[in-house]
Amino acid sequence: MSASAPPPPPRAAVPHPDETAYDRRRLRQWLAGEARADGVSRRALLTLLAATAGGTALASPSPARAAGTGERAHSAAGRAAAGDSDGDRAGAGAGAPIVKPLPPEWFLRHGTNAETRWEALRGTGLHTPNELFFVRNHTATPVLDAGDWRLRLWGSGLRGAPGEDRAVEFGYEELRALPAVTRTAFVECAGNGRGYYTDQQGETVSGTPWKLGAIGVARWRGVRLADVLHRAGLSPYAVDVQPRGLDAEYVSGGEDLGRVRRPLPLAKALDDVLLAYEMNGEPLPHDHGHPVRVLVPSWVGIASVKWVGDIEVSAQPLFSPWNTTLYRLFGPAHPADGSAPLTRQTVKSAFELPDGAAFPAGQRQVLHGRSWSGAGGITRVEVSTDGGANWRPARLHDSSRAGSWARWSLPWKPGAPGPVHLLARATDSAGRTQPDTAVPNTQGYLFDAVVRHPVTVV
Ligand SMILES: Nc1nc2c(c(=O)[nH]1)N[C@H]1C(S)=C(S)[C@@H](COP(=O)(O)O)O[C@H]1N2
Numbered sequence: 270m271s272a273s274a275p276p277p278p279p280r281a282a283v284p285h286p287d288e289t290a291y292d293r294r295r296l297r298q299w300l301a302g303e304a305r306a307d308g309v310s311r312r313a314l315l316t317l318l319a320a321t322a323g324g325t326a327l328a329s330p331s332p333a334r335a336a337g338t339g340e341r342a343h344s345a346a347g348r349a350a351a352g353d354s355d356g357d358r359a360g361a362g363a364g365a366p367i368v369k370p371l372p373p374e375w376f377l378r379h380g381t382n383a384e385t386r387w388e389a390l391r392g393t394g395l396h397t398p399n400e401l402f403f404v405r406n407h408t409a410t411p412v413l414d415a416g417d418w419r420l421r422l423w424g425s426g427l428r429g430a431p432g433e434d435r436a437v438e439f440g441y442e443e444l445r446a447l448p449a450v451t452r453t454a455f456v457e458c459a460g461n462g463r464g465y466y467t468d469q470q471g472e473t474v475s476g477t478p479w480k481l482g483a484i485g486v487a488r489w490r491g492v493r494l495a496d497v498l499h500r501a502g503l504s505p506y507a508v509d510v511q512p513r514g515l516d517a518e519y520v521s522g523g524e525d526l527g528r529v530r531r532p533l534p535l536a537k538a539l540d541d542v543l544l545a546y547e548m549n550g551e552p553l554p555h556d557h558g559h560p561v562r563v564l565v566p567s568w569v570g571i572a573s574v575k576w577v578g579d580i581e582v583s584a585q586p587l588f589s590p591w592n593t594t595l596y597r598l599f600g601p602a603h604p605a606d607g608s609a610p611l612t613r614q615t616v617k618s619a620f621e622l623p624d625g626a627a628f629p630a631g632q633r634q635v636l637h638g639r640s641w642s643g644a645g646g647i648t649r650v651e652v653s654t655d656g657g658a659n660w661r662p663a664r665l666h667d668s669s670r671a672g673s674w675a676r677w678s679l680p681w682k683p684g685a686p687g688p689v690h691l692l693a694r695a696t697d698s699a700g701r702t703q704p705d706t707a708v709p710n711t712q713g714y715l716f717d718a719v720v721r722h723p724v725t726v727v
C-alpha cells in the first residue's frame with residue numbers, strides 16, 4: 270500500500286449554482302414587492318440582499334406585501350449571525366418529543382432529537398430499519414390519524430379566476446389512489462457531523478452536536494408531488510412550492526417562527542420529490558411524518574417536511590425562516606451576508622463502529638462502513654488504519670447510486686497495542702472528495718471532512 274496524493278485543499282461547501290442564481294432573483298423580487306416573506310423580518314432579508322449584486326443600489330426598500338402578514342418584529346438577521354439552534358427544546362407539548370422507543374444502545378439523545386449510533390447499523394441492510402432511523406424534531410411528534418388528515422394545496426400558483434379561492438384538498442385515501450412510486454433515498458440533517466467542527470477543528474458552532482448518525486436511508490413509497498400539483502391545477506406562473514408541517518409552532522430564542530415550512534423551487538418540486546406515506550414497507554411511523562411527509566431526495570433534511578398539512582403554491586417567490594436566517598452558510602469563509610439556501614448534502618463516510626472500539630492486536634478484522642453524497646453516487650472510498658499516513662481502497666458493496674449510500678469493507682490486521690485513528694475518505698460521481706478540514710460556518714452545517722474515528726488495539 271502506498272501513501273496517496275494529498276487530498277485537494279479545503280473549499281467551501283458550495284450550494285448548487287442554479288440555486289444561488291435563483292435565490293438572488295427571488296431576493297430582488299422581494300425588494301420589488303413581488304415576493305412574500307411571512308415570518309421573516311425585513312432586516313433579515315435586507316441582510317441577505319446586501320450580498321447580492323443588486324443589493325447595494327437599494328437604500329429604501331418597500332416590500333409591498335410585508336405589511337399585514339409577515340412583518341413581525343424579528344431580529345432574525347442578528348440571530349443568524351449568532352447562530353440559531355438545531356437543538357432547541359420543544360416550545361410546546363408536555364409529552365415525550367419522540368414516540369418510538371429510544372434504547373440507549375441504538376440512539377444518542379439530543380433534546381427533542383435522537384441520533385442513530387453507527388455501531389447499531391452493523392449488519393443492517395441498505396435500508397435503515399424504521400426503529401433505528403434518527404429523529405429530528407423541532408418540537409414534538411404530533412400523533413395524527415390518517416382518517417382525519419387532509420392535504421390542502423392553495424395559493425396564487427394554482428389556476429383559477431382572479432379573486433377565486435384557489436385551493437384543492439386531498440384525503441389520505443385519495444392520495445393513495447394516485448399512481449404510486451417507490452424510491453430509495455436518504456434523509457440527512459444539514460447539521461449531521463456538526464460535532465466534529467468542534468471536536469476536530471476547535472470551532473464554536475451553534476446547534477445540536479450530532480456525530481454522523483443524523484442520516485438514514487429508507488425505501489419510500491408515495492406519490493409524485495408533480496402529479497399532485499398537476500391535479501391541483503398548477504398555473505404557468507407558479508415559481509415556489511412551500512409545504513408546511515402540522516407539528517407545533519417553533520419557538521426559538523423567544524420568537525415564534527411559526528410552523529415548520531420551507532419553499533422549494535418549482536423545478537425541484539416537479540423533479541423527484543415525493544409525498545411519502547410508506548417507509549420500508551410500513552405506513553409512515555409517527556416520528557417520521559405520519560401520515561404523509563415530503564421527501565426531497567439528496568437535499569438537506571429540512572426540505573423533507575414531515576406531517577405535511579398544506580402546500581402553498583405561489584406565483585411569487587416565498588421566504589421562510591428555514592431558507593433565510595436558518596439553513597444558509599454564515600461566517601468569515603462565506604459571502605458577507607450568507608450563502609444561498611442549502612440544497613444538496615455533502616460527501617461523508619462513517620464506520621459501523623462505536624467510538625473507542627477495541628481490537629485484539631495481530632488478529633485479522635474486517636472493517637465496515639458506508640459513504641454517501643448529495644451530489645451523486647459514491648465511486649471510491651479509501652481507508653486509513655494508521656491515522657492518515659497510508660490509504661487503501663475499500664471494497665464497495667453497492668453500486669454508485671445518487672441519493673443513497675454505498676456500503677464498503679476493508680480487511681485489517683491491527684498492529685501493536687495502543688490508540689489509533691481509523692479514517693475513511695469517499696469520492697462521489699461528481700468528483701467531490703472529502704477534504705481533511707471542513708470550511709466552517711456559524712451554524713455548523715454541511716460538515717464534509719474526513720472523520721478521525723478513535724479505536725484501541727489491545
Ligand atoms: N414538520 C416538520 N418537518 C420536519 C422537521 C420538523 O421538525 N417538523 N424536521 C426536519 C429536519 S431538520 C430533518 S433533518 C428531517 C428529519 O427527518 P426524520 O426525523 O424523519 O429523520 O425532517 C425535517 N422535517
Ligand SMILES: [Mo]
Nearest residue numbers: 458459570571
Ligand atoms: Mo435537520
